[in-house]
Amino acid sequence: MEKSAYSFSTKKEKVENHIIVVWVDNEAGVLARVVGLFSGRGYNIDSLTVAKVDKKKNISRITIATSGTFQVIQQIKLQLGKLIPVHKVADFPKNKKTILREMALLKVVSSKAKLEKARKLCKKYKYTILDKTEKSLVLEISALKKEIDELVKKLQPLGLASTSRTGVVAMTKGSEVYKQQ
Amino acid sequence: MVNLMSGAEMVFQVLKDQGVNHIFGYPGGAVLPIYDELKNHPKIKHILVRHEQGAGHAAEGYARSSGKPGVLLVTSGPGATNAVTALTDAYMDSVPLVCISGQVPTHLIGTDAFQECDTTGITRPCTKHNWLVKDVNKLSSILHKAFLVATTGRPGPVLVDIPKDIQFKKGKYTQVKALKKQEKKLNIKLNGEDNSIKKAVELIKKSSKPIFYTGGGVINSGPKATELLRELVSITRFPITSTLQGLGAFPGSDNQFLGMLGMHGTYEANNAMHDCDLMINIGARFDDRITGKIDEFSPESKKIHIDIDPSSINKNVNVDLAIVGDVKLVLKKLISSIKEKYPNFAESNKQKISSWWKQIEVWRKKNSLGFVNSKKVIKPQHAVQRLYELTKAQDAFITTEVGQHQMWAAQHYKFNKPNRWMTSGGLGTMGYGLPAAIGVQVANPEKLVIDIAGEASVLMTMQEMSTAVQYNLPIKIFILNNQYMGMVRQWQELLHEKNYSESYTAALPDFVKLAEAYGCVGLRANKPEELDEKIAEMLAVNKPVIFDCVVDKMENCYPMIPSGKPHNQMLLGDKDKEDKISEEGKVLV
Numbered sequence: 183m184e185k186s187a188y189s190f191s192t193k194k195e196k197v198e199n200h201i202i203v204v205w206v207d208n209e210a211g212v213l214a215r216v217v218g219l220f221s222g223r224g225y226n227i228d229s230l231t232v233a234k235v236d237k238k239k240n241i242s243r244i245t246i247a248t249s250g251t252f253q254v255i256q257q258i259k260l261q262l263g264k265l266i267p268v269h270k271v272a273d274f275p276k277n278k279k280t281i282l283r284e285m286a287l288l289k290v291v292s293s294k295a296k297l298e299k300a301r302k303l304c305k306k307y308k309y310t311i312l313d314k315t316e317k318s319l320v321l322e323i324s325a326l327k328k329e330i331d332e333l334v335k336k337l338q339p340l341g342l343a344s345t346s347r348t349g350v351v352a353m354t355k356g357s358e359v360y361k362q363q
Numbered sequence: 364m365v366n367l368m369s370g371a372e373m374v375f376q377v378l379k380d381q382g383v384n385h386i387f388g389y390p391g392g393a394v395l396p397i398y399d400e401l402k403n404h405p406k407i408k409h410i411l412v413r414h415e416q417g418a419g420h421a422a423e424g425y426a427r428s429s430g431k432p433g434v435l436l437v438t439s440g441p442g443a444t445n446a447v448t449a450l451t452d453a454y455m456d457s458v459p460l461v462c463i464s465g466q467v468p469t470h471l472i473g474t475d476a477f478q479e480c481d482t483t484g485i486t487r488p489c490t491k492h493n494w495l496v497k498d499v500n501k502l503s504s505i506l507h508k509a510f511l512v513a514t515t516g517r518p519g520p521v522l523v524d525i526p527k528d529i530q531f532k533k534g535k536y537t538q539v540k541a542l543k544k545q546e547k548k549l550n551i552k553l554n555g556e557d558n559s560i561k562k563a564v565e566l567i568k569k570s571s572k573p574i575f576y577t578g579g580g581v582i583n584s585g586p587k588a589t590e591l592l593r594e595l596v597s598i599t600r601f602p603i604t605s606t607l608q609g610l611g612a613f614p615g616s617d618n619q620f621l622g623m624l625g626m627h628g629t630y631e632a633n634n635a636m637h638d639c640d641l642m643i644n645i646g647a648r649f650d651d652r653i654t655g656k657i658d659e660f661s662p663e664s665k666k667i668h669i670d671i672d673p674s675s676i677n678k679n680v681n682v683d684l685a686i687v688g689d690v691k692l693v694l695k696k697l698i699s700s701i702k703e704k705y706p707n708f709a710e711s712n713k714q715k716i717s718s719w720w721k722q723i724e725v726w727r728k729k730n731s732l733g734f735v736n737s738k739k740v741i742k743p744q745h746a747v748q749r750l751y752e753l754t755k756a757q758d759a760f761i762t763t764e765v766g767q768h769q770m771w772a773a774q775h776y777k778f779n780k781p782n783r784w785m786t787s788g789g790l791g792t793m794g795y796g797l798p799a800a801i802g803v804q805v806a807n808p809e810k811l812v813i814d815i816a817g818e819a820s821v822l823m824t825m826q827e828m829s830t831a832v833q834y835n836l837p838i839k840i841f842i843l844n845n846q847y848m849g850m851v852r853q854w855q856e857l858l859h860e861k862n863y864s865e866s867y868t869a870a871l872p873d874f875v876k877l878a879e880a881y882g883c884v885g886l887r888a889n890k891p892e893e894l895d896e897k898i899a900e901m902l903a904v905n906k907p908v909i910f911d912c913v914v915d916k917m918e919n920c921y922p923m924i925p926s927g928k929p930h931n932q933m934l935l936g937d938k939d940k941e942d943k944i945s946e947e948g949k950v951l952v
Contacts, residue, residue, distance in 0.1 A: 193658060210495070215487060222488050253677065260674035266492040266512060 195251040199228075201274040201282065201352045202258060203360070207267040208234050208242040215265050216244060225250060225258050229284075229327075229349030241269065245351045247327075272360040274352045281355060285348045286330050287312070288321045292341025300340045303333065318343075367533040370499045370525060371400040374463065377506040378407055380539045383434050385410060385425060385805050387418040391438025392478060393465030396530035410805060410834060413826040415442050417798035419449020420824070423458045424802030427785045428760055430585060432459040432513050433802065439465045440478030443524075444485060448792060451489040453520040455789025456608060457583055459513040460520035462490075463506075468528040469497055482524045491519040496526070499534035507539050517672040518583055553671060554692035562684050563643075563667050564700045568712075570641035570665075572719045573601045576624065579608030579788075580646015580670060582781045584690035588612075589781045591694035592645065598701060600709045600716070602723055604632035606647045607773055607788045615777035621723065622732070625653040626924050627770040630731035630933055631723055633922075636661055637930035638722070644668045646690045649679040650789070659929035669693050731922040731935055732774050741891050743768065743843045743914040747775040747815065750841060753898050759811040760803045762786065762796040764820030767849035767920045772815040794823030797840060801827055804836040811839070811902070818844040818911075819868055828881040831907040839901055840909045842874060845916045853919045878909035887911040 206212045213232060220227050228247040235243040248258060255273070262271045274280045290300045297319050301311070304321055307329060313320035323330065327350055334345060354360070368376065374397050378386070387410045390398045401409055412418040415437045422433025433453075437446050443464045453460045467476040483495045492512050494505045502525065509521045567573065575596060581588050589612050596603050596619055603613050604624040613620055622629035624636055633655075636642065642664045647653070654660045657679065666682040668675075669690060676685045686693055701708055734744045747768075761776055762785040763769040769786055778784050785803060787795035796814040804812045814821070821842055831838050843849075851866040878885030884904050888897040894912070901908045923934045 211483060211487070214484070218487055253681075257674060257678055264491075264672070264674055 195253070197249050197251060198255060199247070199249045199276060200255050200258075201276065201280070201350065202246045202248055202255075202262070203272045203274055203352060204244040204246070204262055205235075205269040205271075206242050206244060206265075207269070208240045209267055212242070212267045213244070215267070216246075216262065219261055219265070220246075220248075220258075223257070223261065225254060229347075231349040231351050245349070247350050270360060274354065279355050281353045282326060282350055283324055283352075284327050284330055284350045285322065285324045286334075287344075287346040288323065288334070288337060288342060289318060289344040290321070290337060290341050291318045291343040293317075296340045300337055300342075303336055303340070307333065366536075368503075368536050369396070369400075369533050370496075370502050370530040371396040373499075373503045373534070373536055374506065374525070374530075375400055375404045375407060376536055377503055377510075378434065379404070380507070381510045382431070384408060386434040386436050387412055387421045387425070387802065388436030389413075389415050389418060389438065389442060391440075391442050391465065393439035393467055393527050394436060394442070394463075394525075394530070395465075396527065397436065397463070397465070397525075409436070410801070410830065412798065412801075412830050414824065415445035416448050416794070417801070417824055417827040417830065419446045419460065419462070420452070420792070420795050420798035421802035421805070421827070421830075422460050422462075423449060423453050423456075423795075424762060424785050424799030425806045426453075426458050426460060426802075427582075427799075428782050428803040429806040430782065431806075432461055432510060432518075434461045434463070436463045437465070438478065439467055439482065440480045442478075443482040443522075444480060447485060447489060448790075450486055450520045450522065452787050452790040452792045452795065454489050454491070456787065457518050457579060458520065459518035461506075461509050461513050462486075462520060462522040464522060464524050465530070466495065466524045466526040469526045470528070472526065482522070486522045489520070490522050493522040493524065495524045496529050499529050499532040502529060502534065504537040507537070517580075517675075553687070553689040554696055555669070555686040555688040557696075559684060559686045560693070560696050560700050563686065563697060564704055566641055566665055566667060566684065567599065567601075567643070567701065568705060568708075571715050572635075572639045572664075573599070573641040573643065573716065574621075574635050574639040575601055575603040575643050575645060576606075576636065576647055577603060577609045577612055577645045578606040578647025581609055581612040581690050582646075584646065584671075586781060588646075588689075588691035588694060591691055591698060595694055595698055595701075598698065598709055600713065601643075602635055602720070604628070604636065606650070606653060607786060609647065610773060610784045611778035611781045614779040616779060621727075623773050624930075625650075626655070627774065627920055627922065628924075629774075630729045630922055630935065631726035633924065633930040633933055634726045635723055639664045642666045644670075644682070645694070646670060648672075648675045651679070654680065655924045656927055656929045661930070729935065731933070734918075734921075736891075737915065738891055741888065741894055741912060741914045743771050743845065743912075743918055744775055745891065746841075746843055746888075746894060746912050746914060747771045749894050750813070750815070750898060751776045753895065753902065754811060754813070757811045757902075759783065759813055760785070760800075760807060762799040762803060762812070762814045764796040764814070764816045764823075765791045765793045766817045766820060766851075767845075767853065767918075768815055768817040768820075768843040770850075770920045771843070776815070793817075793820035795820075797821055797824050797838075798827045798830075800838040800840070801831055801834075801836055804831075804838050805834070812837075813839045813841050816840055816842045817849060818842050818846065818871060818874070819848045822868075822872075825877070828878070828883060828907060828909070832882045836907060837905050838907050840907070841901075842909065842911050843914050844871075844874070844911050845914050845918065846871060847916060849918075850920070852917075856919070857925070874909050874911035878907075881907075881909075883907035883909065885909050885911070887913065889913045
């Protein structure tokens with residue numbers, strides 16, 4: 183802040199991780215509005231997942247993993263709520279009441295022995311082999327982000343050649359669903 | 364057989380249904396079908412500007428002085444990009460604008476066609492919402508919705524981008540009635556929860572050092588809100604201060620009014636903000652020019668915040684009681700609750716706040732807006748004061764550019780009515796005032812409209828004098844000419860060791876001759892003794908006037924909160940500055 187026109191806060195606040203879920207009209211430019219809001223106001227996006235969930239009402243569900251101070255997280259929710267195509271905004275707490283999942287496709291290219299080792303490593307998680315050759319394996323795994331991070335790290339020395347991840351999606355446990363405020 | 368309409372016809376049908384009488388615009392290839400249709404609608408008057416930014420600011424001036432949305436019509440590409448500054452300005456200051464832009468035909472979108480640009484992409488962050496219309500059957504409902512979005516909730520600009528082929532195509536028109544349902548969704552309950560109102564009344568009752576801090580939201584809520592604010596202030600006898608945008612919501616000449624607050628606000632307003640035990644924010648947003656150093660902002664107070672936009676609450680300053688709602692509805696409820704629970708509140712509470720008022724009077728005695736007048740050279744503050752004295756009987760409308768002159772106008776011109784003060788606060792757009800004055804004059808043809816200007820700002824949109832002349836709009840451009848970008852120069856003096864880097868305009872035009880070239884009247888005042896006479900001359904002319912008021916070059920605007928400082932550490936004048944601006948502060952400002 184060398185000779186800038188503004189003063190700044192000297193308070194340091196704790197950064198929290200949140201999962202924000204947004205229901206939007208599935209129309210042109212809606213994702214750009216959401217993403218533009220984040221970049222324009224300097225908010226973080228750790229991951230973002232979006233797909234149409236209601237064909238009849240033409241509604242998409244966007245799941246954003248983000249981080250910020252309490253005040254910033256509140257702002258994110260309120261600013262999202264102001265966008266015209268946004269129907270509702272929910273803040274999924276990261277606790278036992280929330281189910282969090284991420285899916286990954288992992289391709290390992292290696293020797294037979296190492297491929298076998300890779301397969302064994304995955305046993306800890308729910309996995310499916312989608313493709314298999316002499317030299318390669320394509321695995322599908324659905325787990326927590328942290329678990330996939332770990333697995334990716336372990337698979338690297340075993341010849342992990344390509345990684346594709348969906349980013350986190352979330353749902354509450356029990357019979358409750360988020361109603362529009 | 365349904366009666367089909369072309370897209371261009373629909374545009375005018377919507378304007379008619381929405382009660383629009385004036386549009387500001389500039390033609391071009393991609394809006395020609397709409398311009399072609401204009402001749403069939405004599406009730407809608409088009410004002411041809413000289414640059415699309417001018418159309419935007421004129422529409423802003425129109426909206427802010429009339430309470431109706433401003434409408435502008437621009438072509439694709441450069442037409443739209445030129446309007447971006449005005450749209451951003453309107454977004455920052457919550458001004459309802461509807462911008463209709465032409466676009467290249469749908470089949471050419473994405474091909475880098477002539478005068479094509481991604482208008483909805485470019486304007487996405489500076490509008491409340493925007494639409495690219497790809498189906499003529501949706502055009503009318505989108506346009507109606509555009510007016511709804513612009514004018515409801517916290518007002519703001521919207522843009523509808525209409526490709527040229529859609530303007531030609533025929534389709535079905537949707538009546539505004541069919542859209543009432545949507546209106547319901549946007550007009551959610553906005554009168555504040557009963558429980559919050561109750562809490563507010565108790566906080567008001569408890570307080571011994573209260574202050575009302577009011578902003579543009581009061582004016583945006585309409586004339587009723589202004590009346591209610593006056594009633595609330597009168598039944599509580601609490602002191603009141605206002606932001607730049609809120610001036611006029613409460614009479615500037617009333618004794619309970621402490622003047623504007625913030626960076627160039629009065630000593631009494633800022634100290635009262637700092638020392639109060641209850642702050643009642645009505646329609647203001649804790650902007651950084653208002654709060655000063657945020658960590659030391661009003662440390663001892665309970666804060667109530669009434670705002671229609673929930674995202675304005677707890678954004679910069681955490682408050683104790685948030686009331687989301689429309690100012691007029693919340694105030695109505697609040698007033699009746701106070702009257703019901705504590706009839707005769709002002710009298711019974713008088714004792715409790717009497718020492719607070721005494722303290723305020725002590726601050727007031729500092730006379731922080733005072734300045735050393737001169738007989739040799741016109742002091743800019745004196746010029747604004749004389750302008751005020753000579754026009755106060757006339758219900759004048761004032762616009763400004765951005766800089767020192769703007770702050771002097773805010774400090775020394777007293778506003779007693781809402782919608783009389785149009786200035787670019789949030790974005791701080793130099794060049795705002797002249798086109799805004801045009802819009803104000805269009806909306807208020809019989810009234811006196813003055814742009815209190817700086818010579819640097821006004822040159823940014825000077826071409827709009829030509830518009831004023833074309834439509835016989837007798838706006839008065841009152842330039843406080845100090846040959847410097849005064850506010851830049853002031854900051855360079857205070858913070859950059861008087862290195863006046865590029866803030867002096869070495870080749871200014873002769874404003875009197877310039878006025879004559881445009882076909883209007885040019886006047887100049889060089890000496891204090893000729894000021895009154897020249898102002899009177901200006902007011903007597905029923906034509907646009909450029910008034911070149913030659914003022915002291917080196918005058919600084921005080922009082923001032925140096926950046927990085929809280930409200931209670933103001934600079935009162937040049938003598939004050941040595942000890943108040945620390946090395947640390949220089950880095951922050």
